[in-house]
Amino acid sequence: MHHPPIRLLIAASGTGGHLFPAIAVADQLQDYKIEWLGVPDRLERELVPAQYPLHTIPVEGFQQRFGLGTVRILGRLVASILQVRRLLKTGQFDAVFTTGGYIAGPAIIAARMLGLPVILHESNAIPGKVTRWFSPLCTRVALGFASTAKYLPKVNTAYVGTPVRSSFQSPQKLELPIPEDVPLIVVVGGSQGAIAVNQLVRQCAPAWFEAGAWIVHLTGEKDPDAQSLQHPQYVSLPFYHNMAGLLQRANLAVSRAGSGSLTELAITQTPAILIPYPFAAEDHQAFNAASFATTGAALVFRQTELTPELLESKVLHLLQSPQVLQTMAQKTADLAVADSGVRLANLVRQLVETKPSKLNVHEQVP
Incomplete structure (x- = not known):
């Protein structure tokens, strides 16, 4: 019996630190139907390969004090969540993978509204605001540094390192x-x-x-x-x-x-x-x-x-x-994890293609 390819939305935007690990994972999931979520006028327009359709949303980061600007940002966040939810639903996506940053917020919320699994990769030694706020909603949080687990005590984490470009x-x-x-x-x-x-x-x-x-x-x-x-x-x-x-x-x-x-x-x-x-x-x-x-x-x-x-x-x-x-x-x-891209792609496969497993919190993926 022929099964249609798994449809994965990758939410990664802004800098090479967010984009290159996501591209490395996509390279390992060539049998998946992958589409990309970014924001206008950022590096993803140059770096995301042409084979991945790119969708953009108007979300912004929370980097300022509360004021009228915050109201505008919140409005764009709500609009972005609804836009991503519609994309996930009409595109019949099976899961979301994100490398964090402010684009991860609407992607994670929209996916969980639809009951879809979400895998978040946190590459930094200390998790950022988005990871701390939204990681409890994720199915699994993959870590670039093993020591990061101590900052996320109630989150299901897995140490995989951070993927690099295939070159x-x-x-x-x-x-x-x-x-x-x-x-x-x-x-x-x-x-x-x-x-x-x-x-x-x-x-x-x-x-x-x-x-x-x-x-x-x-x-x-x-x-x-x-x-x-x-x-x-x-x-x-x-x-x-x-x-x-x-x-x-x-x-x-x-x-x-x-x-x-x-x-x-x-x-x-x-x-x-x-x-x-x-x-x-x-x-x-x-x-x-x-x-x-x-x-x-x-x-x-x-x-x-x-x-x-x-x-x-x-x-x-x-x-x-x-x-x-x-x-x-x-x-x-x-300190290198040479096969990090394979580990992270395997983690995505495990969570998307099988029922949620009873893996230990803070495990290391082989």
């Missing part, structure tokens, strides 16, 4: 003109860029050049001084699509501490100096970075305490200490 699962050729025998420092501020980090790096760069290092600096789109430094050993780009090849080649990364960036560093075994974004919601990047610092996988510095002199000297010390870098690389590798 990270195999060696990638680097198309940039970097000599093979030179130390390479990669500077990345996440999908939004990091102007404060960029300024620090440009001040430190002359000493690193003198030590023989090359720098690939991903500045983001919003740095007005992005082209202010010119040097034969310096490559400045707003972004770079082949992050797998770049991090595989890098000897050291200077990076923000978004969950997606940390996952990619772990998979590529790249030692790092982490500078958590100081204005991240509930300081979640500091919690992410702490999990790397406590194991010795990375050095972590608050942006407010990091001077050009300190960053310059720490990088030079690491470049001159190959054994230290090797140890950090191994510690970083120990």
Whole structure:
């Protein structure tokens, strides 16, 4: 007897940290009929592959004090819930998978109104507001960090790690003109860029050049001084699509501490100096970075305490200490869950294709 394919709505929007894990899961569910839920004018319009129909809703985040703006946001939230409910019903969807963020709220509520299973993936070490508010409504919450379970004591969780793009699962050729025998420092501020980090790096760069290092600096789109430094050993780009090849080649990364960036560093075994974004919601990047610092996988510095002199000297010390870098690389590798995409897709299958199981709370999915 032929069964129609399972229909799954994926709600993931905004940044690479939300989108790349969702795309990695979709890649593992090729036998499913998948459609996508996003918001207008965000990164999903560029990143979501063409084979997934994209629906958009006008939901916004709750990032301001109560006032007239809050009333407007609440109105859009209600409208979004009703729109998603109608989409789920008319599209005869079987389940919803979401990677959090404010788009998850209406997706979760609408799905539960219809009695559909919902799987939420929380990639950060400390759960955000949306996860804390809505995870009790979810069938299962998958975690990128095992330690996150302690913040969700009454929620059915499963540790699976955070999926990365498929390109990270195999060696990638680097198309940039970097000599093979030179130390390479990669500077990345996440999908939004990091102007404060960029300024620090440009001040430190002359000493690193003198030590023989090359720098690939991903500045983001919003740095007005992005082209202010010119040097034969310096490559400045707003972004770079082949992050797998770049991090595989890098000897050291200077990076923000978004969950997606940390996952990619772990998979590529790249030692790092982490500078958590100081204005991240509930300081979640500091919690992410702490999990790397406590194991010795990375050095972590608050942006407010990091001077050009300190960053310059720490990088030079690491470049001159190959054994230290090797140890950090191994510690970083120990944090990787190489098959996270498969684990998370299997969890989706388990919850969608079978009756709810009596699995233990806070389990680890094999």
